Amino acid sequence: MVYRETDRTRSRAAQRRERLLAAAESIVSTDGFSTATVAAVAKAAGVSTGAVYTHFPSKAELLAATFRRAAGREFAAVQDAVAAVDDRRTDTARRLSALVEVFTRRALRGRRLAWSLLVEPVDPLVEAERLTFRMSYRDLVEGILRAGISGGEVPEQDPKLAAAAVVGAIGEALVGPLSPIAAYPTPEAVTDPLRAICLRAVGIAVVNEGSR
Amino acid sequence: MVYRETDRTRSRAAQRRERLLAAAESIVSTDGFSTATVAAVAKAAGVSTGAVYTHFPSKAELLAATFRRAAGREFAAVQDAVAAVDDRRTDTARRLSALVEVFTRRALRGRRLAWSLLVEPVDPLVEAERLTFRMSYRDLVEGILRAGISGGEVPEQDPKLAAAAVVGAIGEALVGPLSPIAAYPTPEAVTDPLRAICLRAVGIAVVNEGSR
DNA sequence: TAAAGACCTGAACTGTGGTTCATTTCTTGC
């Protein structure tokens, strides 16, 4: 044999894969997963439909990878925001507030993507990814609550249940069909009351609702 | 023409329609909407696939009607429970508690159906029905909150946002993939903390969490 | 019982979109 896999070919392949993912994400974030057909993604990436299958074993895997990419970035941003608070001092209210604030801000900025990531009906394999990320968010909240409970800032309660409720409340308030956020003029107008709701829900008395 | 539509034929048709809906609901409540194919529903109802189309214009309409049937019953039960509290006296905490309790109890009893009604990916037409019902729940909560706010029991806040959050919290805590309820031994073990969370979320201080 | 219309049957049809594959084009190392 004469042909060999080399740095150049590998990076070329990685580039193609990246192009495909970027194209898929672009479609998803403007029109949702349902319009992200193999043909559409291929076209957007400037390749043939068949070429998709040299980089991904199936459409489901392509979309799952796309989901991971987008959701991972979102989660990392929220996680970082929470961690940044930690750097200064441990304060449950602040950490939860940071979580709500960053999540909300980002969801408002990219509402279609947020909708796709949170509630759009998707292929089972993508749904599995979604489950993973929702669990990550719940675990993040749960961790905050556990720390708060042991520190005495948060009343005794099942942190798992409370965390699930908080995640559900944020999700429904922001991207669910029930969300009234379209009527809100600024991000703060959403984050402030939503933060108040989340803090109260876990039993933290909210003193000053205005903030920053 | 000699053939005429008569009471007998009409009731026969109504019966068939009913059989189809019942069959569809049975399938949905055990295996979800995804397995409710036209063929499967027809078979379960004891008719041919073609006969379905004499009673429903499309599969989507059949499933939408099925959804309405099941979701309508659930909502009515919750609504009745809330109204029953009203009969005695107006008390926001009691009304919200009744809502949480009945919703939870029923969801726990039929978890698969609850999942199908709340979060299973479905046809757009069915999704539209779901939206309607979610709005009904939100409106129910919103009404309770408005009354509470004007009565001074509940602090000033956007009742729409708070209602959406409450509905989201309940949904996620009960049937979402994050739900830890499988670990709970009895319905009360779920309703008590969940009620506490919901009441606190809207700003009602929870004094005694034990209850009844 | 006959005519007329509606209903029922289930096999055939259809539309959509994921997947495959024979062929062509590239890439690599000599």
Add this chain to the structure above:
DNA sequence: GCAAGAAATGAACCACAGTTCAGGTCTTTA
């Protein structure tokens, strides 16, 4: 430049489930 292997192409293929329809059956009224 050439052999060998990989990747790309895009039209053909296929699977699946919703929908249709020709033919048979049932209901109704006269």
